[in-house]
Amino acid sequence: MNKNNKILIKGGRLIDPANKLDDIGDILIGAGKIIQVGKDIKVNSSLVIDASGRIIVPGLVDMHVHLREPGRKDKETVASGTKAAAKGGVTSVLAMPNTQPAIDCPENVRLLKESIKNSAAVRVFICAAVTKGRKGEELTDIAKLKKEGVVAISDDGSSVDCDKLMLKALSKAREEKVLVICHSEDKGLSKNGVVNLGLTSTRMGLRGISRESEYGRVKRDIFLAQKSKARLHIAHVSCRESVELIFQAKKKGLKITAETAPHYFALTEDSVLGYDTNMKMNPPLRGKEDVAAIKQGLADGVIDIIASDHAPHTKNEKDIEFEQAEFGVIGLETELAVSARELVHKGILSWPQLVEKMSLNPAKILGINKGTLSLGQDADIVIFSADKKWKVSEDNLVSKSKNSAFLGLDLPVVVEYTVCRGEVVYSDEVYRH
Amino acid sequence: MWIRKDLLGLEELSKEELELILSTAESFKEVSTREIKKVPALRGKTVVNLFYEPSTRTRVSFEVAAKRLSADVINIAAEASSARKGETLIDTGRNIEALKADIIVVRHNASGAAAMLARNVNISVVNAGDGWHEHPTQALLDIFTLKETLGRIEGLKVSIVGDIAHSRVARSNIWGLAKLGAQVTVCAPRILMPPGIEEMGARISYDIDEALHDADAVNVLRMQFERDEQKAFPNQFEYLEAFGVTQERLKKAKKDIIVMHPGPINRGIEMSSEVADGANSVILEQVTNGIAVRMAVLFLVAQASDSRKTEAHE
Amino acid sequence: MREKATVLDKENLARAVTRMAHEILEKNKGTQNLCLVGIRNRGVYLAERLAKNIEEIEKVRVPTGVLDITLYRDDLTLIADKAQVRKTEIDFDITAKIVVLVDDVLYTGRTIRSALDALIDLGRPDSIQLAVLIDRGHRELPIRADYVGKNIPTAQGESVEVRLEESDGKDEVVIVEKEI
Numbered sequence: 001m002n003k004n005n006k007i008l009i010k011g012g013r014l015i016d017p018a019n020k021l022d023d024i025g026d027i028l029i030g031a032g033k034i035i036q037v038g039k040d041i042k043v044n045s046s047l048v049i050d051a052s053g054r055i056i057v058p059g060l061v062d063m064h065v066h067l068r069e070p071g072r073k074d075k076e077t078v079a080s081g082t083k084a085a086a087k088g089g090v091t092s093v094l095a096m097p098n099t100q101p102a103i104d105c106p107e108n109v110r111l112l113k114e115s116i117k118n119s120a121a122v123r124v125f126i127c128a129a130v131t132k133g134r135k136g137e138e139l140t141d142i143a144k145l146k147k148e149g150v151v152a153i154s155d156d157g158s159s160v161d162c163d164k165l166m167l168k169a170l171s172k173a174r175e176e177k178v179l180v181i182c183h184s185e186d187k188g189l190s191k192n193g194v195v196n197l198g199l200t201s202t203r204m205g206l207r208g209i210s211r212e213s214e215y216g217r218v219k220r221d222i223f224l225a226q227k228s229k230a231r232l233h234i235a236h237v238s239c240r241e242s243v244e245l246i247f248q249a250k251k252k253g254l255k256i257t258a259e260t261a262p263h264y265f266a267l268t269e270d271s272v273l274g275y276d277t278n279m280k281m282n283p284p285l286r287g288k289e290d291v292a293a294i295k296q297g298l299a300d301g302v303i304d305i306i307a308s309d310h311a312p313h314t315k316n317e318k319d320i321e322f323e324q325a326e327f328g329v330i331g332l333e334t335e336l337a338v339s340a341r342e343l344v345h346k347g348i349l350s351w352p353q354l355v356e357k358m359s360l361n362p363a364k365i366l367g368i369n370k371g372t373l374s375l376g377q378d379a380d381i382v383i384f385s386a387d388k389k390w391k392v393s394e395d396n397l398v399s400k401s402k403n404s405a406f407l408g409l410d411l412p413v414v415v416e417y418t419v420c421r422g423e424v425v426y427s428d429e430v431y432r433h
Numbered sequence: 434m435w436i437r438k439d440l441l442g443l444e445e446l447s448k449e450e451l452e453l454i455l456s457t458a459e460s461f462k463e464v465s466t467r468e469i470k471k472v473p474a475l476r477g478k479t480v481v482n483l484f485y486e487p488s489t490r491t492r493v494s495f496e497v498a499a500k501r502l503s504a505d506v507i508n509i510a511a512e513a514s515s516a517r518k519g520e521t522l523i524d525t526g527r528n529i530e531a532l533k534a535d536i537i538v539v540r541h542n543a544s545g546a547a548a549m550l551a552r553n554v555n556i557s558v559v560n561a562g563d564g565w566h567e568h569p570t571q572a573l574l575d576i577f578t579l580k581e582t583l584g585r586i587e588g589l590k591v592s593i594v595g596d597i598a599h600s601r602v603a604r605s606n607i608w609g610l611a612k613l614g615a616q617v618t619v620c621a622p623r624i625l626m627p628p629g630i631e632e633m634g635a636r637i638s639y640d641i642d643e644a645l646h647d648a649d650a651v652n653v654l655r656m657q658f659e660r661d662e663q664k665a666f667p668n669q670f671e672y673l674e675a676f677g678v679t680q681e682r683l684k685k686a687k688k689d690i691i692v693m694h695p696g697p698i699n700r701g702i703e704m705s706s707e708v709a710d711g712a713n714s715v716i717l718e719q720v721t722n723g724i725a726v727r728m729a730v731l732f733l734v735a736q737a738s739d740s741r742k743t744e745a746h747e
Numbered sequence: 748m749r750e751k752a753t754v755l756d757k758e759n760l761a762r763a764v765t766r767m768a769h770e771i772l773e774k775n776k777g778t779q780n781l782c783l784v785g786i787r788n789r790g791v792y793l794a795e796r797l798a799k800n801i802e803e804i805e806k807v808r809v810p811t812g813v814l815d816i817t818l819y820r821d822d823l824t825l826i827a828d829k830a831q832v833r834k835t836e837i838d839f840d841i842t843a844k845i846v847v848l849v850d851d852v853l854y855t856g857r858t859i860r861s862a863l864d865a866l867i868d869l870g871r872p873d874s875i876q877l878a879v880l881i882d883r884g885h886r887e888l889p890i891r892a893d894y895v896g897k898n899i900p901t902a903q904g905e906s907v908e909v910r911l912e913e914s915d916g917k918d919e920v921v922i923v924e925k926e927i
Contacts, residue, residue, distance in 0.1 A: 199629030203444065205544035205565030205601060208628070275545030320521055321543035323564075453831065460815065460834045469868045472818035502818075732818075732832065 005046040006030040007422065012051030012383060016058060017356045018372035027056060029379040032422035037373055047424075049417060051383050057355045058371050059091025059122075059380030059420060060336060061362040063181075064156075064235060064259060064307035066328070067093070067124070069115050070108070071100025076312040076400045078112075079119035081332070084310070084399035086426035088333040089382035089415040092123040092363070092370050093310075097134070098157040104129040104140045109148040122420045123380070125368060127152040127181065130169045136160050139169055146176045151366050154181035156235060159217050161187070163224065170228035179366060181233045182221045184242070185283065189213035194323055196284045200269040206323065209284050215241035222249045225256060233365055234258045236309050238283035240293030247302045257365050258302065261309040262331060262338040263405050265294045271405070277318045277325035278405050281311070298357065299348050305362045306354075308335045312401030329405045333397055337411035340386065345412065379422040388414040435733040438741065439551040439558040442567035443608040451576075451612055457729035458577055458722070464501055465724055475504035475735055479534040482508045483525065484561070485541040490696055491561050491571070494720070495538045498727035507534070522546060523553045530554045535738065536731060539563070544601075557734040565599050570730055571695050572605030574723040576613065578715050579650055581722065582691055587614035592644040594676060595654025595703055597621040597630065602654060602695045607635045620644035622666070622676065641676050642685060650691035653678050656703045669702040679705045683713060691715055748923045754899055754907075755920035760880070763896035764793065767878055768800035770894050775845055780873065782810040782844050786862050787833060789851035790814075792913040793880055797849060812837030814848075819861035835865065842870040847894075851909040853879040856890035881920060883907045 007029040014025045014037065021037075028036040028043060036043075062085065068076040076084075078095075085093050095112065097103035103112060109126055116124045128150040132138045134157065142153060153173060159182060160166040173180045190213035195201050197208025218234060222245060225232035237243060237260045246258045263281060268288050272279040279285060297303040311328025318325050331338075339358065343349040349357065363371030370380060389410050394402040418426040435453055443451065464472055480499040482492050492508065499506045511525065520528075522541070529537055536557040539547050544564030551558035562568040580586050591610055597603045597619050610617045611634030619630055620638045630637055638644040645651060656672055666672045673679070683690065692704075692713045700706045709716060755763065775781055778801065785794030791813050798811045813836040848862055859877060866875060878894035883901045899907060901922060910919050 197628060199632045202627040202629040203604075203633070205563070205567070205604060275548045316521075319523055321541070321549065322545040323543050457832050460832045463834050464818075467869060471868070473864065474818035474820075729832075 006035070006043065007047045007049065007379075007419065007424070008041060008043060008045040009049045009051050009056060009381070009383065010041070012054040012056040014056050014373065015352050015355050016373035017352045017360050018058075019374060021373065022352050027373065027381065029381070029419065029422050032379055034373060034375055034377045034379050037375065049383065053387065054383050054385050054416060055351065056373075056381060056383050058359045058373050059382050059418065060089050060358045061092040061366070061368070061370050062090045062307050062310070062332060062335065062358075063094040063152075063305065063362045063366055064261070065093040065095055065310045065332065066098065066312065067095045068312060069099060070111055074314055074400075077119065078115045078124065079121070080398065080400040081310070081312070082119075082121040082124060083426075084330070084332040084397070085122045086418045086420065087398050087415060089336050089384060089418055090122060090332055091380035091382070091418060091420040091425075092125060092368065093332075094125045094127050094152060094366060096154065096156045097127050097129040098155075102129045102134045103127070104132050104134070106141075106144050106148045109145060109150060113149070121425050122418075123370075125151050125366060127154050127156070129153065130155045130160055130180070131165070134158055136162060136165065139165065139172065142169075142172045142176050142178055146178050150178065151368065152179040152181050152233070154183065154235070156181065156183045158187070159183050159185050159221075163220065166221070167224050167228055170224055170230035170232065174228055174230040179231055179233055181235050183235050184214055184217035184221050186213045186217045189216065194280060194284070195272050196269045196286050198287070200272065204273065204275070209282070211239040211241055211286065211290070214239050214283050215245055218242045218245050222246070222254065222256060226252075226254055229255075231255045232257075235307075236261050236264070236283060237294065237297070237303060238264045238286050239290045243293045243297040243302055247297070247300070250302065257304040258297075259305045259307050260294050260298065260303050261307060262335050262342070263329060265291055265298065266338050266342045267405060275322045277320070277322055278329055278403050278407065280322065280325055280327055281309070281329055281405075282327040295343070295348050298343065304357065305365065306335065306339055306357045307362065308332050310399075312399055313403050314401060318403050329403050330397070330399045330401055331404070333399060334392060334404060334406050334411060336384065336415065337390075337413035338406060340413045341411060379419055381417075381419040382415060383417040384413050384415045386413055390414055436737050438734060438738055439547075439560075440569055440730050440734060441547050441551060441558070441560045443569045443572055443605045443612070444567065446612070448612045451573075451609060454573055454726070454729050454733065455577055455580060457733060458573070458725040461728040461732070462722065462725035464728070465721070471501050471503055473503045474732055475499065475502035478504045478536065478735055479532070480504045480506050480536045480538060480731065481529050481532075481534045482506065482561075483511055483529065483537050483539045484509065485511050485539075485546075486562070488540055488562070491540065494723040495561060495727050498724050499731055501724065502728055502731060504535075504731070522550055526550045526554045530556050535735060557738050559730055559734060562601055565601050565604070567605045568601040569605050570723070570727050571602050572609045573730070574719055574726040575606055575652055575693055575695070576609050577722045577726050578693065578719050579691065582715055582718070583649060586610065589615040589649045590618070590647055591615050592618040592620055592638070592648040592651045593635075593654065594620045594641060594644060594651060594678065595656055596625045597654075598625045598627040599657070600654050602652075604633075606652060607633050611635065618644050618648065620676070641678070642682060645678070645682055645686040645690070648686060648690055650693060651678060651686075652693045652695075653704050655695060655697065656699055669699070673702055673705070677703055677705065678708050680707045680711070683708060683711075689713070693719060696720070748925060751905065751922045751924050753919055753921050755897060757918040760896075760918045760920065763880065764796050765800050767894045767896055768797050768804060771797065771847055771876075771878065772801060772804060774876075774893070778805050778807045778809050780843065780845050781847065782812070782839060782841065783847050783849055784812045784814050784837060784841075784866065786848065786850045786858065787813060787815050788914060789909055789911055790849045792911045793851060793878075794849040797847075797878065810839040812839065814862055814865055816858065816861040816865050819865045835869075837869060840870055841866065841872045844872050845874050845876065846872045847876045847878050849878045851880050852907050853877070853882045853890075853892050853895075854885055856886045856888035859890050860888050880909055881907050
């Protein structure tokens with residue numbers, strides 16, 4: 001489609017928390033931008049999308065995605081991962097740096113940028129590593145990485161164990177105005193663990209990952225953020241104590257934000273009892289009280305955003321003994337639907353609040369100009385139906401890997417159009433026939 | 434009635450299913466007392482013993498059980514593959530299925546291995562011990578022996594002593610005994626006591642004398658120092674001192690307390706020789722009963738599989 | 748299932764059993780080496796009644812045992828919906844004995860085939876004879892009974908139900924029609 005063609009989206013429920021908008025209306029897109037938002041827009045356009053009965057929101061921003069490039073194209077590629085994003089209504093992703101090699105130097109950033117330029121279906125922002133090779137020993141050159149366009153740094157998959165080095169990273173990141181995202185896990189405590197420590201690990205005869213291994217490290221990371229006055233984002237919060245610590249930190253006025261993933265509020269540790277490796281992730285699925293605390297944290301605003309932690313793995317890495325199987329699940333294609341089912345349908349968040357958590361807030365945290373339907377904005381828009389259902393199956397997932405924790409589930413939200421930079425990058429028409 | 438294709442653990446079984454296995458085993462025990470110790474019940478069936486861990490005892494017991502049912506037995510001593518090397522467990526299982534075997538008896542060092550195998554093949558899978566998870570036939574033979582010796586399970590006080598954290602025998606015994614109404618006490622050094630045990634239905638004791646005090650039976654686990662990651666005990670003598678079942682300790686317990694051990698015994702570590710060979714010991718009865726219990730399990734899963742096939746045809 | 752006719756009532760059933768006891772004694776010229784083995788479930792009660800009758804006639808108690816043939820069936824699925832495996836209880840040596848196998852109904856002959864296998868695994872009798880209360884025909888194997896309480900020709904769509912005090916609360920034999 002020609003970029004200069006206009007698209008008119010008509011008669012949908014527009015939800016745009018940035019502009020406090022929640023009303024039936026139309027949007028006109030042209031030259032990749034939002035030209036007009038209002039009622040009964042009448043204009044000649046090459047494409048009119050009838051959005052009546054649909055919800056129209058700014059494209060989702062998922063700030064925790066493993067695209068696996070460079071190095072593990074067998075699991076996912078920039079092309080397949082961003083296609084999955086488009087199908088899930090996600091128009092911006094933050095690519096995590098635990099690739100092979102890690103994104104720890106300008107050369108590797110450029111390598112990834114090249115691939116993005118050639119094959120990305122949606123916008124990809126880059127998160128670089130905190131330490132070289134993610135080994136927790138030597139800091140990367142944050143200034144140079146920033147110049148290459150990196151918006152955040154993280155050793156995701158590991159925590160920087162050395163307090164002094166972490167403090168240094170935070171201070172440097174503050175100078176460079178780069179966001180630090182921490183994977184809060186004390187591997188000294190969680191070593192070899194594969195499921196939540198407690199009755200579940202005992203019943204299954206597996207080594208446990210304690211909640212303490214998470215919240216102990218959250219506590220340290222908050223302390224170091226306070227000391228360095230740096231902005232800190234805590235990834236994939238899974239347990240109640242972490243929520244409480246973040247709540248206290250925010251009360252003190254610290255510049256801390258927090259994230260959780262749909263599986264941490266949609267599933268409990270009971271799901272793992274059958275040794276389904278698609279239920280194996282790190283942090284692990286926790287108890288009912290933890291799920292309740294996560295939901296409460298989302299409702300209270302203690303947890304700012306929802307991200308998928310999309311972690312593709314091949315069948316070979318999942319269809320093996322539980323202890324040996326890789327950690328992680330894919331989530332780009334299911335995150336909106338699962339969140340709607342667990343949060344909106346259960347009255348924990350309103351639709352505008354969910355859009356905040358999945359689009360506006362992550363854009364703000366990353367400092368990228370996304371997540372709104374303001375005039376003149378890049379036209380990144382999602383149109384979805386909240387009345388239809390679809391069943392998650394390996395056949396209808398477009399991600400290269402199929403390790404979803406929600407296989408077989410009926411989900412209540414069907415993304416019908418995803419528009420990125422004014423172009424339709426996904427429509428579900430193929431599925432409608 | 435028994436409808437399960439597989440026996441993976443005692444956690445998932447109902448009280449009625451447990452009782453059915455036990456009463457079926459009672460009938461099978463008679464077969465082993467005959468001159469011709471063989472019945473044709475599984476004639477023409479193939480049982481594959483797929484063992485990823487060395488275990489002469491359990492493997493032989495299953496083999497004898499299968500043969501007394503007239504099944505053909507194939508033993509495979511397999512090597513656990515690493516994540517990216519060698520044949521995967523699922524592939525091995527599917528190959529065995531393609532050989533038209535009927536039952537896989539699997540022993541594996543990974544918890545959940547039997548469940549994974551059972552999900553991926555249509556033939557029956559019997560768990561002969563998976564990691565620290567479950568060892569259902571061992572617990573069944575322990576329970577069978579208790580019932581045979583003491584006449585009941587309901588209301589019995591049974592203590593399980595040893596490395597509970599890393600014991601599949603302990604887990605299966607806790608589930609089975611609790612469902613049948615016994616009062617289970619587990620006794621271990623603190624560091625070898627896993628979390629959540631009380632929620633599984635057992636009482637915790639850290640004092641061996643207290644655990645033995647009014648117990649009707651004690652099941653002594655094999656202490657595996659090679660598995661003791663936390664190095665709870667610097668040497669075996671300290672273990673005997675602190676948690677070993679000795680004649681002196683038994684003197685303070687009930688006179689007719691039953692002493693069990695899943696074997697093989699580390700004499701002088703978790704149990705003294707006098708106790709192992711003493712009047713309270715039923716350790717060799719356990720071995721005999723193991724055959725009857727495994728015959729019952731093989732028979733029941735084979736029967737369930739056959740009736741499934743019949744239904745599929747109808 | 749619909750009951751079609753009562754073919755033996757309590758009195759006639761008792762007479763048939765008594766006659767069979769006499770026949771057994773006559774054919775074997777007394778109780779020398781004789782023993783009875785009932786096939787679970789109703790064969791067990793019939794064997795017990797025969798033993799009682801023999802005792803009344805000869806004043807000798809012949810050894811009586813219980814045979815469970817579940818493990819000898821030629822098709823596992825057939826027993827899937829039946830009673831569970833139970834014990835065989837024969838506490839005497841059957842070697843060199845005359846074993847009278849007792850069952851309630853003789854039909855295809857497959858149960859008896861299984862019982863013969865089971866018996867022979869237990870020892871080597873001099874001879875095995877077969878006593879059944881009802882022979883309803885439709886044999887699928889070359890097996891015949893030595894003692895028959897009553898021959899009842901039946902159609903395939905019918906079946907014969909033997910009811911005994913011990914298991915069913917009353918003595919009678921009825922023909923029932925299977926509803927299709």
